[in-house]
Amino acid sequence: MAGASSLQPRILSSFVGDRLIQSRKPLSQLFHYNPGRKHVSKQLSRTFSGLTNLLFNRRTNLDEVPNRKHKCLRPGKLSPCQPVSNHIQRPRYVKTRMALGIASGPEMHNLKGIECMRASGRLAAQVLNYAGTLVKPGITTDEIDQAVHKMIIDNGAYPSPLGYGGFPKSVCTSVNECICYGIPILVHLSTHFHLQDGDIINIDITVYLNDGDIINIDVTVYLNGYHGDTSATFFCGHIDEEARNLVKVTKECLDKAILICAPGVEFKKIGKTILDHADKFHYGVVRQFVGHGVGQAFHADPVVLHFRNNDGGCMVLNQTFTIEPMLTIGSINPVMWDDNWTVVTEDGSLSARFEHSILITEDGAEILTQCEV
Numbered sequence: 001m002a003g004a005s006s007l008q009p010r011i012l013s014s015f016v017g018d019r020l021i022q023s024r025k026p027l028s029q030l031f032h033y034n035p036g037r038k039h040v041s042k043q044l045s046r047t048f049s050g051l052t053n054l055l056f057n058r059r060t061n062l063d064e065v066p067n068r069k070h071k072c073l074r075p076g077k078l079s080p081c082q083p084v085s086n087h088i089q090r091p092r093y094v095k096t097r098m099a100l101g102i103a104s105g106p107e108m109h110n111l112k113g114i115e116c117m118r119a120s121g122r123l124a125a126q127v128l129n130y131a132g133t134l135v136k137p138g139i140t141t142d143e144i145d146q147a148v149h150k151m152i153i154d155n156g157a158y159p160s161p162l163g164y165g166g167f168p169k170s171v172c173t174s175v176n177e178c179i180c181y182g183i184p185i186l187v188h189l190s191t192h193f194h195l196q197d198g199d200i201i202n203i204d205i206t207v208y209l210n211d212g213d214i215i216n217i218d219v220t221v222y223l224n225g226y227h228g229d230t231s232a233t234f235f236c237g238h239i240d241e242e243a244r245n246l247v248k249v250t251k252e253c254l255d256k257a258i259l260i261c262a263p264g265v266e267f268k269k270i271g272k273t274i275l276d277h278a279d280k281f282h283y284g285v286v287r288q289f290v291g292h293g294v295g296q297a298f299h300a301d302p303v304v305l306h307f308r309n310n311d312g313g314c315m316v317l318n319q320t321f322t323i324e325p326m327l328t329i330g331s332i333n334p335v336m337w338d339d340n341w342t343v344v345t346e347d348g349s350l351s352a353r354f355e356h357s358i359l360i361t362e363d364g365a366e367i368l369t370q371c372e373v
Helices: 052-056 111-134 141-154 241-259 268-280
Strands: 010-013 015-020 103-108 172-175 178-180 214-223 226-235 291-293 300-304 319-323 326-328 334-336 343-345 351-353 356-361 364-367
Touching: 103 291, 111 141, 111 214, 111 226, 111 356, 141 172, 141 214, 178 214, 178 326, 178 351, 214 241, 214 351, 226 241, 226 351, 241 268, 241 319, 241 326, 241 351, 241 356, 241 364, 300 319
Parallel strands: 103 300
Antiparallel strands: 010 015, 103 319, 172 178, 172 214, 178 343, 214 226, 226 356, 291 300, 291 319, 319 356, 326 351, 334 343, 356 364
């Protein structure tokens, strides 16, 4: 990541780099940062809240942490980008490979738009369900990406992440301590060691999913001009009780938040509902990443916070948006890798995430990305 002096602050909504914020203020006025300290304190408006940890934090070597149950994630080598047929309709950001930012105004739909949202949501759910069946010890995240890409293209849709802000793959795969936006990889990058005569070293470059891992798979499809966005956390093999409970409670947080949605309900009730439930089990809720409007734009208003807040705004009939709580067992502080995408927990603790796209109806909320098995 570039040095602080060259960074432009940006709010992180569903996808890192989603909204670029052009500020006339120097960073020193936006962030209370002491170079000698690891953390950054902050006193910011909603627009900039929660960004300082991502800009300045770095993890130490977590492989040395006692009682660690899984190996620390490491960057990897990418396979070539997969092709997309010319007849597939592409979002407008694909040509520029730029993140367009959050579109101003909510995504509200007429009857035709609602049917299009249902179609894109249904396909996203089917793709996610299929991807989940692939999760087993021995598979690579690259293989999951290839399978997801093929299914989306075969159904006449475009994988929304591909080319968004330069994202190189068609799906996000976030394993264990990865909070979000993990890039599917083929093989770990080689590591250089300084050895002395008589040293013995074992170099493990396998990137297969292991028994006991958890993995969040984040699928978004662009079908007939509308995005359907969903994600879920899956078990790989035999999962211990600690990981199983985290995933269970995270899913419950999403379900409970959806239940309170209806026309006229304040968006801030979503955050309270999620945090109240997570607090009962002493889990942390990541604050830097939020839900968002979704429809003809990948990301639109409103910004949906997953923690207690005093932001204004109410839900409107025929509006579509996502809710996507991310919970952790330990630290809620995220650290971004140098690839400017992958975000992991600062202390290497497990993280889980679930997401649905929903439509506000007269009776409450319709889950657009509910997979009917």
